[in-house]
Amino acid sequence: MRDVHIDRLVEIVGERRCLWRPHQVKAYACDGYTAEEGLPRAVVFPESTDEVARICRYLYENDIPYLPRGAGTGLSGGATPTGGEVVISLARMNKLLAVDFDNLRAVVQPGLVNLTLTRRVSHADCYYAPDPSSQSVCTIGGNFAENAGGSHCLKYGVTTNHVVAAKVVLPDGDVIDVGAPFGDAPGYDLLGLLVGSEGTLGIATEITVRILKKPQALRTALAYFDRVADASDTVTDIIGAGIIPAAIEMMDQLAMQAVDKSNYHVGYPTDIEAVLLIEVDGLAAGVDEVMARVVEICRRHRVREVRVAQSDAERALWWSSRKMAFGAMGRISPDYIVQDGVIPRTRLTEVLQKIDEVSRRYGLKIANVFHAGDGNLHPLILYDSRVPGEAERAVRAGSEVLRACVDAGGSITGEHGVGIEKIGEMAYMFSEDEIHAQRAVKSCFDPKGIVNAGKLIPLPGRCVEVKRAREIIEENWQILNSFPDQAAVQARGAFVQEPGREASTSAQG
Amino acid sequence: MRDVHIDRLVEIVGERRCLWRPHQVKAYACDGYTAEEGLPRAVVFPESTDEVARICRYLYENDIPYLPRGAGTGLSGGATPTGGEVVISLARMNKLLAVDFDNLRAVVQPGLVNLTLTRRVSHADCYYAPDPSSQSVCTIGGNFAENAGGSHCLKYGVTTNHVVAAKVVLPDGDVIDVGAPFGDAPGYDLLGLLVGSEGTLGIATEITVRILKKPQALRTALAYFDRVADASDTVTDIIGAGIIPAAIEMMDQLAMQAVDKSNYHVGYPTDIEAVLLIEVDGLAAGVDEVMARVVEICRRHRVREVRVAQSDAERALWWSSRKMAFGAMGRISPDYIVQDGVIPRTRLTEVLQKIDEVSRRYGLKIANVFHAGDGNLHPLILYDSRVPGEAERAVRAGSEVLRACVDAGGSITGEHGVGIEKIGEMAYMFSEDEIHAQRAVKSCFDPKGIVNAGKLIPLPGRCVEVKRAREIIEENWQILNSFPDQAAVQARGAFVQEPGREASTSAQG
Structure with a gap:
């Protein structure tokens, strides 16, 4: 509904950069996690830190819930509105602001696509290391919010290891700089706190990241194992030998079947239980010897066949088949949930x-x-949403898998975040005191509890600030409902049915 | 003074593990930063998480300020009482609790000495990477509090990159687990927030760290340069060539003079402006080639002489001369301040x-x-405290050096922390909004503002919780003064004179 608040947002960003009609904002009712949760009240597209700050200040002062959004490729629902929020899209803030090749730093706006940064620095033999499978579309701001990983984080670490400073708009519109482009930032590590906070504590509008020099040489091997156990033992022994490969990826038989039915046909043997994709990098002088040791360790564990890529094209095919594996599931199942333990x-x-x-x-x-x-599992639970009850069964199976990870001494997420999806599992992993400490941090940044509310931290009914957030959201819904627009009512209808935690059908990986 | 509070602490830890007589606690009135700030009210030595929790809960409930302490080697005053606090020494919690060599993790108590951990895992070819110069005495708990670095953090990162989980006693005595031994910890990165928080947010009582496999091979070079500028350009070009040495250390002429007068006589040419100590590590197959490239880059920048260590003994001497350089200043100056920008x-x-x-x-x-x-400077400002005004001049000169670092795009600390020492410079580096965000975090963990108060975050007089902390500290002083013990009065006399920010004379490096 166009009301005084929309008018005010339009004053900040202009008519063309503020969407509020239900058919316009419907595309922003979901992200990579689920089809649709709630319809946003409006979507604004700021182009500067100052605009973001003015938007946040206005919304916060007026108790209007909001959340930031990057490319919307997140798999846990961090950018999915719960209904009635203003979505602040960072899509138009996609500039590479500065590069310092001597000191290996780049300053980017949050909407810059991950792979674009690598492309823009590659002429100087540099690249940006974190490489989620969605890197050709996901943004560095979204990576910042979710602390995204990728195949090469075994050696190079996740996003938090590559972000060194940021300009951040706090919930109430104050702008602060956190971290330090060079050296330790004195005081509390607010930057570390903000990375992975899923947009619940503030919005990064300028991000300073490390860029790396490309390794001199790469060697990539594909190893076929009759038994999963042998592949697993191979992984343990490679690390135990003091080798830190750039990546060790595994796929099981079902995943290989799906990939071989897709456009990335590798021709895996149909009767093996597991394939490992192992990459080592470094100085030219060393990589062949390292790869020789990797091959030897594979042989010690009864590898059926191990091949080293003979060309860039072969390496690229092997990587594509891995990175597109999630999407390839469509070849063998109508729906699937991707888990991340x-x-x-x-x-x-x-x-x-x-x-x-x-x-x-x-x-x-x-x-x-x-x-x-790094023991980061992505079980893909296949189901058919047309079969009654199967989606719910898939969700429960996924939850059981995550609990098995926690029971084994692990975690409910490696790189996809908590979002809406894993709120339930947080209580399995953390004690009430531990969740309370998290909530205390949230309320110190966002005392009203209206910034990306309902994400990341489970909020008990008894918590005052949460009640406030819920009241505000309900008020907003009442306002939206009072508007006699059929599309809005229909859209809300879809929301109100509220089918619970719909299984993900995203093709991101 | 023995009062009801001391009685209660004695009930928790026993008579022998609670010091309260002024002559007993006097040794805990300072750390590596300065001779003496304030006398603690008592010093307790817990032996378990449960004891720490009971102590913290009691003190917090009774508004008694306290602070934790490791080995007391910190250079910025983080473990120096301001007067009247209870010091919680973690010295007796010094066990290595568990090691998992397959997954390369160790669980330690905070009082474990840094180098002891490396010694205890070296039979399996493992080591703990962060290596502050004080590593033979400083504790991992202290490293955690200060986010300690070391010579090898160029390649391997600082403490925060090596701590993966911790059990933490919060200010009010609640115990929570933060981080995750494996994988990303969901929710806010409280572990990252606690590392480097200088004991102001909680006390880590169990710390899970990564251990690393020792590199197969090391090569260490010493390179003499006629001009500092050539040495600096060499550093830039080595990194620019995509080489990441394990360490690149620099000393200037004055430092070399001091070292050559010490027990670690290397015999540096007396007329060169700079020496670089460069170490590369990795697989045996690669290191010689890498070192050859390093040597070539030195030559390109007019190095006078470059030598590669021919034995472990030679390498050890070169490293000792570097690590003991701070202490060697005593040979050329009665006093010095070490800065860290x-x-x-x-x-x-x-x-x-x-x-x-x-x-x-x-x-x-x-x-x-x-x-x-990594551009982490340690200027050593030499002075003579017997010359009136010289100590104050040295402090001012140090502050000016730090400001020059900030002006160059850097930071006021690389690895020594803020403590008491750099509170003044925080306001130079951060805006009021930025410091306010830090304060908000502090008050969310410690609403009474009584845990290691006066450290890390500059506290304005107008801040309510700070006033409260000051009142409590003053009350405690009144209690202490009412006790007719000459030693206490004398000790307090030293505190009350309050000579301002005394220059450091510590020999830690």
């Missing part, structure tokens, strides 16, 4: 057996495609 | 010139010994 890598075999047991008990196939080197 | 490494030459200019303007010699690879 972490375990100590020595417990891979045991937890994969547990996943197999869950799969049989629920009568649902589960494919495994994952970052084996 | 960071700059972009491309601005080394320019900032070293600025330091030289400060040195001449203040009429004080300044030696430079530092981690050149």
Whole structure:
């Protein structure tokens, strides 16, 4: 509904950069996690820190809930509105502001696409290391919010290891600089706190990241194993030998089947249980010797065949088949949920057996495609949403898999975040005191509890600031409903049915 | 004074582990930063998380200020009482609780000495990477509090990159687990927030750290340069070539003079302006080639002589001469202040010139010994405390050096923390809004503002919780003064004179 608040937002960003009609904002009612949660009240597209600050200040002063949004590729619902919020899209703030090749730093706006940064610095033999599978579309601001990982974080670390400073608009519109482009930032590590906070504590509008020199040389191997256990032991022994590969990825039989039916046909043997994709990098003088040791360790664990890529094209095919594996699931199943748990890598075999047991008990196939080197599992739970009850069963199976990860000493997320999706599992992983400490941090940044409310931290009914947030959201819905626009009512209808935690059908990986 | 509070602490830890007589607690009135700030009310030595929690809960409930303490080697005063606090010494919690060699994790108590951890895992070819110069005495708990660095953090990162989880006693005595031994910890990065928080937000009682496999091979070079600018350019070009040495240390002429007068006589040429100590590590196959490239880059910048260590003994001597350089200052000056600023490494030459200019303007010699690879300067400002006004001049010169670092795009600390020492410079580096955000975090963990109050975050007089903390501290002083013990009165006398920010004379590095 166009009301005084929309008028005020239009004053800040102009008519063309403020969407508020229900058919316009409907596209922003979801992200990579689920089809639709709630319809936003409006979507604004600021182009500067100052505009973001003015928007946030106005919304906060007027108790209007809001949330930031990057490319919307997140898999846990961090950018999904719960209904009635203003979405602040950073899509138009997509500039590379500065690069310092001597000191290996780049300053970017949050809407810059991850891979674009690498492309823009590659002429100087540099790149940006974090490489989520969605890197060709996801933004560095979204990576910042979710502390995104990627295949190469085994050696190079996740987003928090590559962000060194940021300009941040706090919930009430104050602008602060956190971190330090060079050296330790004195005081509390607010930058570290903000990275991975899923847009609940503030909006980064300028991000300073490390860029790296490209490694002199790369060697990539594909290793086929008759048994998953042998592949798992190989992973443990490679790390135990003091080798830190750039990446060790694993896929199981079901995942290989899906990939071989897709456009990235590698021709995996149909009867092997696991394939490892192992990459080592470094100085030209050393990589061949390292790869020779990796091959030797594979052989010690009964590898059926191990091949080293003979060309860039071969390496690119192997990587594409891995990075597109999630999307390839569409070839073997109408729907799937991608999970994201972490375990100590020595417990891979045991937890994969547990996943197999869950799969049989629920009568649902589960494919495994994952970052084996750091024990970051991505079980893909296949189901058919047309079969009554199957979606709910898939959600429950996924939750059981995550609990198995926690029981094995791991975590409920490696790189996809908590968002809406894993709020329930937070209480399995953390004690009430631990969640209370998290909530205290939230309320110190956002005492009204209206910035991306309902994400990341489970909020008990008894919590005052949450009640306030819910009241505000309900008020907004009442305002929206009082507007006699059929589209809005219809859109809200879709929301009000509220089918619970719909299973993800995203093709991001 | 023995009062009801001391009685209660004795009930928790026993008579032998609670010191309260002024002559007993006097040794805890300072750390590596300064001779003496304030006398603690008592010093307790808990032996378990439960004891720490019970102590904190009691003190917090009764509004008694307290602070934690490791080995007391910190250089910025983080463990120095301001007067009247209870000091919680973690010295007796010094166990290595568990090691998982397959997954490369160790769980330690906070009082474990840094180097002891490396010694205890070295039989399995493992080590703990952060290596402050004080590593033979400083504790991992203290490293956690200060986010300690070391010579090898150029390649391996600082403490926060090596701590993965911790059990933490919050100010009010609640115990929570933060981080995750494996994988991303969901929710806010409270672990990252606690590392480097200088004991102002809680006390880590169990710390899970990464251990690393020792590199297969090391090569160490010593390179003499006629001109500082050539040494600086060499550093920039090594990094620019995509080489990440394990360490690049620099010393200037004055530092070399001091070291050569000490027990670690290397025999540096007396007429060179700078020496670089460069170490590369990795797989045996690669290191010789890398070192050859390093040597070539040194030659390109007119190195007078470059030598590669021919034995472990030679390497050990070179490293000892570097690590003991701070202590060696005693050979050339009665007193010195060690500063700790960071700059972009491309601005080394320019900032070293600025330091030289400060040195001449203040009429004080300044030696430079530092981690050149990551631009972490340690100017050593030499003075004679017997000359009236010279100590104050040295403090002012140090402050000017730090401001030059900030002006060059750097930071007021690389690894020594803020503590008491750099509270003044915080306001130079941060805006009022930025400091306010830090304060908000502090008050969310410690609403009474009584845990290690007066450290890290500048507290304005108008801040309510600070006033409360000051009142409590003053009350405690009144209690202490009402006790007719000459020693206490004398001790307090030393405190009350309050000579301002006394210059450091610590030998830690």
